[in-house]
Amino acid sequence: MNWSAPDLTQHPPRSPRVRLGGFVLLPRMLDKCRAALAGRNGEYHYDCPSDQQFFAFTGIAAGALREQVAAGKGDWEILEWVRAHLHPVRTTPEIEAWSAWMERRGPDNPEDREWFNGEHQRLGAARTDIVTYFDLLDADDFVAFGGRA
Structure with missing residues (x-):
């Protein structure tokens, strides 16, 4: 695998749970950005809502x-x-708290809940472990590349 220009048509980006400097999402974002710059981002989008x-x-x-x-x-x-370039400057405890919150974050309004439930249904309605957005992203990555939910 070429980490300097990952091919996200062949494998998913890193899990949103993987941290860099305490930040969740950052390694995944870097994978998506590098892949987009190389024209190999597949269904993944840099600067998505997450x-x-x-x-x-x-x-x-x-x-x-x-x-x-x-x-x-x-x-x-x-x-x-x-x-x-952090603005405002963030302390290590603030970064850790934000990352922990992001790991636990799920839909917080009816529209997002409806979308989330539809995706959950698509991936495997019997999966009781899909509760957060990160759970959903990990399951979607797995299924997208041939895994069975």
Whole structure:
């Protein structure tokens, strides 16, 4: 697997649970951004609603992060750049709390609940472990590449 230009038509990005510098979603976003820049993002989209949660928390613009990725920076270099551009500045406990909240986050309104339930049904209605958005993303990645829910 080429991590500098992942082919998301052949495998999913990293799980949203994987952390970089304490941030959930960041490794997944980097995979999606690198794949999009290489024209191999498949059904995955950089700057999707989940990614926008990261951008809202960090105060970083999607385009600014994309520029750093396009410059060929590795995960560690990107993390250093993110830390230098946080607005407002975030402490380690704040980052940990946000990441924990994101891991537990599920639909919080009727429209999102309806969409979530439809996706849950599609992936496997009998799966009682699909409760959060991250559960749903992990299950969708698994099923999209041949797994059985």
